[in-house]
Amino acid sequence: MNGKEKIIETAVCPFCACLCDDVVISVDVERNRIKEIRNACTFGVEKFLSVEKAEQRLKKPVVDGKETDYDDAIEKAVDILNAANKPLIYGLGNSGYNAQRVALEIAKLKKGVYDITESICHNLLYLELMKKGPFYFALLDEIRDNAQVVIYWGANPVVSHPRHLSRYSVYPVGRYAMRGVMDRELITIDVADSELKKISRWFLRVNPGEDAEIADILRRLVKGESLREQLTGEMDIDTLRKMADRLKKAFYGVIFVGLGVLSNKNGSKSIEAILALVDALNKEGVKFVLFPMKGHYNVLGAVNLLLRETGYPFGVDFSRDTIFEPGKTTVLDVIARGEVDAALIIGADPFSSFPMTTARKLRDLPIILIDPFETPTTQFASVAIPTAITGVETEDIAYRMDGLPLKLEKIVDCKYPSDRDILEQILKGVKKS
Numbered sequence: 001m002n003g004k005e006k007i008i009e010t011a012v013c014p015f016c017a018c019l020c021d022d023v024v025i026s027v028d029v030e031r032n033r034i035k036e037i038r039n040a041c042t043f044g045v046e047k048f049l050s051v052e053k054a055e056q057r058l059k060k061p062v063v064d065g066k067e068t069d070y071d072d073a074i075e076k077a078v079d080i081l082n083a084a085n086k087p088l089i090y091g092l093g094n095s096g097y098n099a100q101r102v103a104l105e106i107a108k109l110k111k112g113v114y115d116i117t118e119s120i121c122h123n124l125l126y127l128e129l130m131k132k133g134p135f136y137f138a139l140l141d142e143i144r145d146n147a148q149v150v151i152y153w154g155a156n157p158v159v160s161h162p163r164h165l166s167r168y169s170v171y172p173v174g175r176y177a178m179r180g181v182m183d184r185e186l187i188t189i190d191v192a193d194s195e196l197k198k199i200s201r202w203f204l205r206v207n208p209g210e211d212a213e214i215a216d217i218l219r220r221l222v223k224g225e226s227l228r229e230q231l232t233g234e235m236d237i238d239t240l241r242k243m244a245d246r247l248k249k250a251f252y253g254v255i256f257v258g259l260g261v262l263s264n265k266n267g268s269k270s271i272e273a274i275l276a277l278v279d280a281l282n283k284e285g286v287k288f289v290l291f292p293m294k295g296h297y298n299v300l301g302a303v304n305l306l307l308r309e310t311g312y313p314f315g316v317d318f319s320r321d322t323i324f325e326p327g328k329t330t331v332l333d334v335i336a337r338g339e340v341d342a343a344l345i346i347g348a349d350p351f352s353s354f355p356m357t358t359a360r361k362l363r364d365l366p367i368i369l370i371d372p373f374e375t376p377t378t379q380f381a382s383v384a385i386p387t388a389i390t391g392v393e394t395e396d397i398a399y400r401m402d403g404l405p406l407k408l409e410k411i412v413d414c415k416y417p418s419d420r421d422i423l424e425q426i427l428k429g430v431k432k433s
Ligand code: SF4
Pocket: 013, 014, 015, 016, 017, 018, 019, 020, 039, 040, 041, 042, 043, 044, 161, 162, 163, 164
């Protein structure tokens, strides 16, 4: 820092769950402005520069459509929570770990429902894991060091996690992939052509919902069964046989599973079949791991916190004896059945992501929204409270997609309090009453 310029050498990008920690940012201290950002992808750059997009920000606290001050908005939020029999606390994938902790305390105190975006995105994977079969997983650093075969299944990191390939999977040099991409083979399995096709050794185009069938055939081939099936997709059995051979000969491999697998109607069967394939490879002596591609930058912080505090990964209802029952205690279900009577939403936009019928029901509840940005949800909020952007205007902790905790820095000053501060004040108010 030379008085006018501050250089942050290893800032962590708070956009996606890659949490790239090699971002270099120079700040004009006098003008409190970011001057230059290096190493981040376009999403990351946009996230850091969103501090300057005044038109996207929620500017002042709002109660019942009228601008007000923070004290008034917090008081109204406390009133709503106190009047509720069972509030919903939802979102938090874009919040730091400390904010998540306070939100969880509010949920426990109010005997409410606490749920996160995982409830909608990766729930099938967790449900499979709870069956207690073997789960082969590794940190991204281990994958970077060792992986010779990299499979992206129902995932396109080029558009969702742009630096995933260069930092963790395909391109980087590793201890056992000393020539980087030259020592690795990429296989992509997806329902549509994607940017990965050009760089993949095999690009396997499957029909929607066909993933389980492909995984099952690969598993049987890995186990040495001879098959005669002809597939309906673009791949024939000979190609699958060659692929299975390659998987078996790998020193180390990884399957990155994306929402393309988990969100289709056969998602449950598909993930079960892919887990069985990974298990079969390990039993054949090949070290293979399965790695879910997480989206929001700190969704894993929210999962870790819930697992630590309750033993469950998402969707817990503190008003019940059995607090976790997917289909009963999860966000879409409690809204659909009219079980919650208020909602505290933190850093999420359910009116863009929920099914229309659920969003309509949510609209009828008093909603407290805590967010740095205006979103479609803002217009339905009884109370909207603007906050600093975590990782840009305030610090906190986030968990990378493999569970590694990283510190998010404050890069520039701002006039907004953090979501953690707002939640702490709400908690204090709820405790007092
Ligand atoms: S890949 Fe994700 S974490 Fe890395 S710079 Fe891009 S948006 Fe940020």
